[in-house]
Amino acid sequence: MQSLASKLVPKAVEKLIPYQSARRIGGQGHLWLNANELEQPINYGDLSEKDNNHYNRYPDFLPHDTAEAYIEYCEQNSGKLNCEAVTVRGADEAIDLLIRTFCHPGKDQIIICPPTYGMYEFCADSFSVNTCKIPLLADFQLDVDQIKEQLPNSPLLFLCSPNNPTGNSIHEADIITLLEASKDSTLVVVDEAYIEFSSQQSALHLMHKYPHLIVIRTLSKAFGLAAIRCGFLLADSSVMTYINRLIAPYPIADPTAEIALKALSSNGLEVMHKQTNQLIQIREWFKAQLMLLDSVQHVFGSETNFVLIRFKDHLDTYQHLITQGIVTRNQAHEEILKDCVRITIGSKESMLETLNALKTLK
Numbered sequence: 579m580q581s582l583a584s585k586l587v588p589k590a591v592e593k594l595i596p597y598q599s600a601r602r603i604g605g606q607g608h609l610w611l612n613a614n615e616l617e618q619p620i621n622y623g624d625l626s627e628k629d630n631n632h633y634n635r636y637p638d639f640l641p642h643d644t645a646e647a648y649i650e651y652c653e654q655n656s657g658k659l660n661c662e663a664v665t666v667r668g669a670d671e672a673i674d675l676l677i678r679t680f681c682h683p684g685k686d687q688i689i690i691c692p693p694t695y696g697m698y699e700f701c702a703d704s705f706s707v708n709t710c711k712i713p714l715l716a717d718f719q720l721d722v723d724q725i726k727e728q729l730p731n732s733p734l735l736f737l738c739s740p741n742n743p744t745g746n747s748i749h750e751a752d753i754i755t756l757l758e759a760s761k762d763s764t765l766v767v768v769d770e771a772y773i774e775f776s777s778q779q780s781a782l783h784l785m786h787k788y789p790h791l792i793v794i795r796t797l798s799k800a801f802g803l804a805a806i807r808c809g810f811l812l813a814d815s816s817v818m819t820y821i822n823r824l825i826a827p828y829p830i831a832d833p834t835a836e837i838a839l840k841a842l843s844s845n846g847l848e849v850m851h852k853q854t855n856q857l858i859q860i861r862e863w864f865k866a867q868l869m870l871l872d873s874v875q876h877v878f879g880s881e882t883n884f885v886l887i888r889f890k891d892h893l894d895t896y897q898h899l900i901t902q903g904i905v906t907r908n909q910a911h912e913e914i915l916k917d918c919v920r921i922t923i924g925s926k927e928s929m930l931e932t933l934n935a936l937k938t939l940k
């Protein structure tokens with residue numbers, strides 16, 4: 579049976595032969611004179627001997643060990659998976675790749691549910707793809723019926739769970755309803771950048787039944803590795819066939835792959851889980867403290883490493899925090915988030931300083 583991915587993929591992508599980089603072509607030998615690299619590494623002084631001794635060579639064209647380590651990590655929570663993973667330069671690259679792989683510029687539209695992460699629309703715009711916006715309902719859940727109406731015209735639906743900037747998880751029942759309704763029309767992408775902070779299970783286990791589900795992940799949040807730019811796209815092989823045609827020849831720098839592997843080792847995962855639990859405790863304590871403040875109108879529930887707060891006078895609050903050297907994110911440009919500010923959870927000391935600054939607000 580023809581997969582949905584192969585039905586949707588534009589002819590130009592279907593015909594693409596992946597760029598034949600030297601690493602992809604490979605070969606056997608003892609002199610590697612095929613990639614115009616410097617044969618001997620240069621020692622720049624600060625790098626250790628071990629680090630330095632291979633940076634003259636291009637990295638693996640698709641670093642399988644990081645992808646395999648990531649799947650193993652996912653399987654600890656989601657059980658045996660039958661999907662594939664690719665390592666990308668942050669979840670942002672996954673978003674961009676999906677739009678460039680499955681949308682016809684100037685013709686197709688993606689569906690998003692604002693307020694949500696800004697890169698879906700930005701990437702669509704940058705590739706001349708339209709964005710159909712079906713706003714979240716007042717409780718920040720999906721307007722499932724409205725989304726269903728748009729499915730036949732849209733190769734991609736982006737859901738963000740837990741959602742940035744609202745902080746809540748999308749009901750799994752709604753995701754399943756949409757997966758059922760989209761089987762013949764739309765690849766459903768669930769961006770799980772904040773999943774480690776959530777009490778809801780990942781959508782990954784649904785991939786057995788719904789091969790048109792795609793999950794995006796990152797090491798930038800709970801793993802604390804935003805600087806190395808490392809994310810993962812997990813999907814059925816029918817989807818991955820086309821992603822692999824478009825992906826950059828050397829998507830991941832060697833130092834990134836090395837650090838990612840350390841983070842995904844059993845020691846690395848233990849540290850990450852411990853830190854995540856601590857952060858969740860600080861988040862819940864901070865929320866409770868915020869609710870005691872006069873300036874606060876509402877603190878929204880959070881399944882992430884930030885909280886969304888409605889202040890009585892958000893501009894005053896936001897500016898006041900800036901004058902105290904505390905930089906937060908003003909969300910008031912979205913109608914549904916009028917008077918809202920998003921605050922990332924840091925250490926207990928940082929949150930205490932923030933609370934004290936809020937208390938001095940006149």
Ligand SMILES: Cc1ncc(COP(=O)(O)O)c(C=O)c1O
Binds near residue numbers: 667
């Ligand atoms: C929902 C969501 N997805 C993706 C990203 C980007 O992640 P990365 O740093 O892996 O590109 C972010 C970053 O804030 C985000 O909030």
